[in-house]
Structure formats: structure tokens, C-alpha cells
Amino acid sequence: MTPGGGSGPMKDCEYSQISTHSSSSPMESPHKKKKSVPKRKWEVFPGRNKFFCNGRIMMARQTGVFYLTLVLILVTSGLFFAFDCPYLSEKITPAIPAIGGILFFFVMGTLLRTSFSDPGVLPRATPDEAADLERQIDIANGSSSGGYRPPPRTKEVIINGQTVKLKYCFTCKIFRPPRASHCSLCDNCVERFDHHCPWVGNCVGKRNYRFFYMFILSLSFLTVFIFAFVITHVILRSQQTGFLNALKDSPARYPFTEIYSVVCFFSVWSIVGLSGFHTYLISSNQTTNEDIKGSWSNKRGKENYNPYSYGNIFTNCCAALCGPLSPSLIDRRGFIQPDTPQLTGPSNGITMYGATQSQSNMCDQDQCIQSTKFVLQAAATPLLQSEPSITSEELPLPGKTSISGPCASLTLGQPTPPSSMPNLTSDSGLTDIIPLKEEHEGHQFLTPEEAPSPPGMLPSGSPIAHSHTMHVLSLASQDSLHEDSVRGLVKLSSV
Amino acid sequence: LCPQVHSLQELRRSASLATKVFVQRDYSDGTTCQFQTKFPPELESRIERQLFEETVKTLNGFYAEAEKIGGSSYLEGCLACATAYFIFLCMETHYEKVLKKISKYIQDQNEKIYAPRGLLLTDPLERGMRVIEISIYEDRCSSPSSA
Numbered sequence: 225m226t227p228g229g230g231s232g233p234m235k236d237c238e239y240s241q242i243s244t245h246s247s248s249s250p251m252e253s254p255h256k257k258k259k260s261v262p263k264r265k266w267e268v269f270p271g272r273n274k275f276f277c278n279g280r281i282m283m284a285r286q287t288g289v290f291y292l293t294l295v296l297i298l299v300t301s302g303l304f305f306a307f308d309c310p311y312l313s314e315k316i317t318p319a320i321p322a323i324g325g326i327l328f329f330f331v332m333g334t335l336l337r338t339s340f341s342d343p344g345v346l347p348r349a350t351p352d353e354a355a356d357l358e359r360q361i362d363i364a365n366g367s368s369s370g371g372y373r374p375p376p377r378t379k380e381v382i383i384n385g386q387t388v389k390l391k392y393c394f395t396c397k398i399f400r401p402p403r404a405s406h407c408s409l410c411d412n413c414v415e416r417f418d419h420h421c422p423w424v425g426n427c428v429g430k431r432n433y434r435f436f437y438m439f440i441l442s443l444s445f446l447t448v449f450i451f452a453f454v455i456t457h458v459i460l461r462s463q464q465t466g467f468l469n470a471l472k473d474s475p476a477r478y479p480f481t482e483i484y485s486v487v488c489f490f491s492v493w494s495i496v497g498l499s500g501f502h503t504y505l506i507s508s509n510q511t512t513n514e515d516i517k518g519s520w521s522n523k524r525g526k527e528n529y530n531p532y533s534y535g536n537i538f539t540n541c542c543a544a545l546c547g548p549l550s551p552s553l554i555d556r557r558g559f560i561q562p563d564t565p566q567l568t569g570p571s572n573g574i575t576m577y578g579a580t581q582s583q584s585n586m587c588d589q590d591q592c593i594q595s596t597k598f599v600l601q602a603a604a605t606p607l608l609q610s611e612p613s614i615t616s617e618e619l620p621l622p623g624k625t626s627i628s629g630p631c632a633s634l635t636l637g638q639p640t641p642p643s644s645m646p647n648l649t650s651d652s653g654l655t656d657i658i659p660l661k662e663e664h665e666g667h668q669f670l671t672p673e674e675a676p677s678p679p680g681m682l683p684s685g686s687p688i689a690h691s692h693t694m695h696v697l698s699l700a701s702q703d704s705l706h707e708d709s710v711r712g713l714v715k716l717s718s719v
Numbered sequence: 720l721c722p723q724v725h726s727l728q729e730l731r732r733s734a735s736l737a738t739k740v741f742v743q744r745d746y747s748d749g750t751t752c753q754f755q756t757k758f759p760p761e762l763e764s765r766i767e768r769q770l771f772e773e774t775v776k777t778l779n780g781f782y783a784e785a786e787k788i789g790g791s792s793y794l795e796g797c798l799a800c801a802t803a804y805f806i807f808l809c810m811e812t813h814y815e816k817v818l819k820k821i822s823k824y825i826q827d828q829n830e831k832i833y834a835p836r837g838l839l840l841t842d843p844l845e846r847g848m849r850v851i852e853i854s855i856y857e858d859r860c861s862s863p864s865s866a
Contacts, residue, residue, distance in 0.1 A: 333803035347847035352739045381746045390746070398849060402750055416750065434796075435804060532749055546796025547788050548814045549807075553847045 266556040271412040279556035281340040290425030327446045334439035342552040343429030344415035354397035384531035419512040451488040507537040742851040752782040785817035
């Protein structure tokens with residue numbers, strides 16, 4: 225690592241006046257290129273998320289299906305309250321709309337909590353951290369065949385007697401904590417990543433899993449409740465006036481009754497099924513991601529067990545649902561400090577710069593050198609070489625007829641070829657290719673917009689779809705890898 | 720608090736950053752937040768091993784307290800669930816309270832122990848709970864203005 229960039233120390237001696245109230249208030253710095261209103265951190269957030277209400281609300285980029293969920297719930301419940309409740313509260317008891325109302329508010333509350341909150345996104349490494357990690361990896365692997373293979377970027381940890389591999393995330397430049405995974409739809413690493421749910425328009429991870437579970441549980445009760453009482457309503461009316469007359473009773477009611485009965489019927493099976501599946505996951509303290517990959521299943525070996533499980537179902541449930549709620553790590557509404565390093569590129573840790581130095585003034589030379597190093601390493605390696613040791617747990621999706629099969633299609637959280645900076649693209653786009661072959665497969669699999677399908681709907685169709693697309697992708701992946709490497713080289717030349 | 724922050728700012732002004740050391744997470748206990756107590760070699764000449772280890776151990780203790788699953792956390796969880804989690808809009812969680820304690824502790828340690836030795840601890844919360852970042856400063860001025 226060459227010390228000291230040429231352009232860096234220029235600003236060494238100039239310090240902006242640091243006010244004592246700098247920690248939470250906007251600061252004016254003469255070095256900031258934009259002298260406009262200081263930005264909040266959410267405005268420069270590197271992931272693919274949408275923010276609303278000045279950073280208070282955080283969602284994934286595609287929110288169309290979320291609005292559909294909202295509409296379905298609101299319309300179905302609205303029709304139920306408008307048309308069935310008056311009759312039922314007279315005939316049976318007014319407790320019915322009351323309970324329905326409570327359930328409805330609970331469903332909406334948990335849905336909005338799930339959709340709007342931070343799922344547990346891990347902020348990306350600062351340039352200093354990234355450089356430090358790179359250095360450590362180089363030291364660890366430098367003596368061995370550095371020319372033939374890029375260093376394997378995994379660390380092994382023993383948790384509760386079980387060996388767990390921690391993988392290096394090329395996008396976020398960190399070693400992912402155990403159970404974390406990178407969501408390629410949101411382009412973030414998420415702690416305790418469960419899955420990306422298009423129905424709630426967000427990832428489901430450590431911080432919002434309990435809201436998600438309460439949402440699907442309460443929604444199950446709500447749909448069963450509505451369905452049961454709609455049937456009751458029709459039965460009661462038909463006792464009075466005959467079945468067909470009951471349906472024809474009022475021209476306004478007739479089509480709606482049928483429509484939302486049908487909606488309820490399908491919802492009941494899929495939602496109840498999903499709730500059951502997640503109840504199983506919670507009681508065994510697994511994530512959807514781990515279950516799909518079979519990380520802790522006995523099929524991998526007799527010695528394989530889940531190191532995170534507390535041993536008994538009750539403790540597992542309590543820990544997942546009533547455990548402490550960790551705060552958001554990304555500080556969306558904080559103001560950007562001029563002296564905090566911006567995540568513009570890799571830097572060596574030993575840089576002489578003043579406290580107000582912006583990292584974008586970093587020495588381009590260092591970035592060039594690093595990028596070149598990776599290009600040479602990559603070029604020396606056959607493109608399609610895959611590392612069995614790294615990818616051993618990345619099993620192809622088994623033809624599992626699980627209820628959340630289609631949802632599982634979105635659990636292949638994989639790093640995407642970074643899109644923001646040319647420098648980043650050059651090194652990670654290429655080193656991505658070699659050990660992480662089928663991660664690109666996963667990436668390709670996720671980008672088609674038609675991927676989201678209703679959870680639990682047609683579960684038998686999903687394993688077939690999975691195996692077919694995986695087969696197609698294995699042919700397409702070679703092309704995509706070639707394309708990626710070419711793209712990376714082109715971008716490198718532009719640095 | 721303000722005058723104390725001021726002295727740390729002056730440290731930054733009079734000194735220049737030499738390097739940063741990162742204390743990584745220790746995952747051997749699972750996903751709970753714990754940091755490695757291994758003494759980084761770069762700090763060998765700057766601070767006594769025992770002081771450093773004590774700081775990290777105390778921090779680990781705080782994080783363990785924040786993430787403890789026990790009676791009070793269950794109560795908080797059940798209460799929150801019963802109110803459809805609306806209670807989080809007005810109440811501070813136990814975890815957040817402990818994080819405030821940690822922040823104060825780090826500030827305290829910086830003033831008393833680390834700043835006089837030309838070091839600065841960064842709260843792990845600002846680094847996504849991944850690392851404890853220790854900035855090592857080289858004094859360039861003859862008379863440093865920090866305490």
C-alpha cells in the first residue's frame with residue numbers, strides 16, 4: 225500500500241471551525257462542494273431503498289405489490305364491515321364487528337410496522353475499515369497461491385460447537401455476521417435475513433421479523449374471521465329466504481359477497497399456511513433463508529445442528545417475539561458530517577489527512593493500484609472456476625414443496641455487481657465472478673420483474689418453476705459472467 | 720458535555736491522524752454483540768494492555784445487558800405486542816437506554832484515558848456495531864492543548 229496520496233495532504237492544514245454542537249446539527253464546511261442545505265444520511269444511502277417522511281419510513285424499491293396488499297385488506301374488511309356487520313350485529317351479537325375491528329387495526333398496525341421499519345440493514349464499511357480488512361485478508365492469504373486464485377474470502381467461526389462460515393460481502397465490504405445475508409433487491413446486507421417479501425414491500429430481517437409474524441398471524445385470524453362470518457351471514461339469510469334469494473337479496477351485495485368470499489378462501493389457505501410455516505421456523509429458531517438452504521438439516525450430516533436454537537420451543541418463541549429490539553444501525557435521519565468519510569472508494573488506512581478531509585479527494589492512484597491488482601488476479605484465473613469450499617452451502621434450491629416456496633425465490637440474497645462507482649465496479653465486479661458463480665445465477669433469477677408471486681399460492685407449481693429456471697440459468701450464467709467481466713474491464717479502463 | 724467534546728476536537732486539530740485500528744466482533748457466542756479482547760499490536764506502545772482490555776470487557780458487558788433475554792425484556796415485548804407496537808412510538812426501549820449508557824461510557828473513557836494518550840475511541844454504533852474503531856493520532860504540535 226503506497227502511503228500518502230498526492231492530492232490528499234493538500235487540505236491537511238486547513239481545518240474548518242468545529243463547533244461544539246457538531247454532533248447533531250448541520251455544519252457548514254468550506255470544503256463541501258455543495259453549499260446548500262446539509263443532507264441527511266438517508267439521501268445518500270447507498271442501498272436501493274425508498275425513503276419517505278424525511279427518512280422516517282424505509283421501504284424497498286418495488287412497492288407495487290405492497291399497495292395491492294393494502295387494497296386487498298382494506299377493501300375486503302371494508303366490505304365486511306359495511307355489508308355483513310350490520311346484519312350480524314343485530315342477529316347474533318355486536319361483539320362481532322368489535323372483534324373484527326380490533327383484528328383489523330392490529331393487522332394494519334403490524335403491516336405498516338413491517339413495511340416501514342428498517343429490517344436490520346448493516347451499514348457499509350467505511351473506506352478505512354474496508355482497507356483494513358483487505359490488508360488482513362492479504363496477510364492471511366498472501367503467501368499462498370495468490371497468482372492463481374484470488375484469496376478465499378471467508379472466515380470460520382465456531383458457534384456453540386458448530387462451524388459457521390462468515391462470508392465477505394463485496395458490495396458492503398464487510399464480513400457478514402452469522403445469519404446475515406445480502407438482499408440483491410435492496411442491495412443491502414440485512415442481519416438475520418429471513419426473506420424479501422414483496423407483499424410488504426420490504427426485507428424481513430432481525431428488526432421486523434416479529435412484526436411480520438404478528439402480521440401474518442393476525443391476518444390469518446382476520447381472514448378466517450371474515451370468511452366464517454360471511455358464510456354465517458349467507459346461511460342465516462338463506463334460512464330465512466332460501467339460498468338463491470339470499471344471494472340475490474340486494475343487487476349491490478351479491479357480486480361483492482361472492483368476490484370477497486373467493487378472495488378470503490384463497491387467502492385463508494395461503495396465509496394460514498404461511499403462518500404455520502413461520503411458527504415452525506420460530507420454534508426451531510431458523511430463518512427462511514436457512515431453511516431453504518437446509519443449513520441446519522440432518523441431511524447434511526449427523527453432526528449438523530442449529531447452533532442458535534435455545535433447545536426448547538418456548539424459549540425460542542420468546543426470544544424471537546419478545547426479545548429485545550435492537551435499534552436501527554443506519555441512522556437515516558442523522559445529518560452528514562463533513563469529517564465522516566464518504567463511502568466513495570477503497571482507501572488505505574495509513575493516509576495523512578486532516579479531520580475535515582473528504583474521502584472523495586482520496587488519491588486516485590491507490591484506487592488504480594488496487595483495481596489493477598484485482599484485474600491481474602482475475603485475468604490469471606479461468607473465469608468459470610468455482611470454489612467448492614465457499615459455495616458448498618449455496619445449494620441449488622431443492623424441489624421443496626414448502627408453503628413459502630415462491631417467497632423462497634427471493635431469499636437468494638446475493639451481491640449485485642455494484643452500480644455506483646467505477647472504481648468499485650472494477651475490483652468487485654471481477655473478483656465477484658470467480659468464487660461466486662452461482663451467486664450471479666441468483667442475481668439473474670431475481671431481476672425479472674415477474675419473480676414475485678403470491679406466497680403460498682400454488683405451492684406445487686413453484687419447485688418445478690425453480691428447477692426449470694435454474695437449468696436455464698446455468699446456461700445463461702456463463703454468458704452473464706463473460707458479460708460482467710467485459711463490463712468490469714471496460715469500466716476499469718475509464719478510471 | 721460541550722466543554723469536554725471541545726477538548727477532543729482540539730486533539731484532532733493539534734494532532735494528525737496516523738492510523739486506525741479496528742477491533743472486530745467476536746462471534747463465538749452466536750449473534751450477540753461482543754468484541755474481541757485481543758490486544759492490537761499497534762497499540763502496544765500507546766496504552767497499557769490492561770486498560771484496553773478493561774474497556775472492551777466493560778463494553779461487552781453493556782451489550783450483553785442490552786441483549787439479555789429475561790423477565791423485563793419479555794414484559795416489554797408482550798406489552799408492545801398487546802399495543803400492536805404503537806407503544807414504541809412514545810417509549811424508549813431497554814436497548815436504547817443501554818446504548819445511551821454506552822455512549823456516555825465511551826465519552827468518559829476517551830476523556831480520561833484515551834485522549835491523553837493520543838487515541839480516540841469511536842462508538843461502535845456509528846460503525847454499524849461491526850468494529851470498535853480506535854484512531855491513533857500523532858502529535859505534531861509541541862504543546863498539545865488537550866487535557
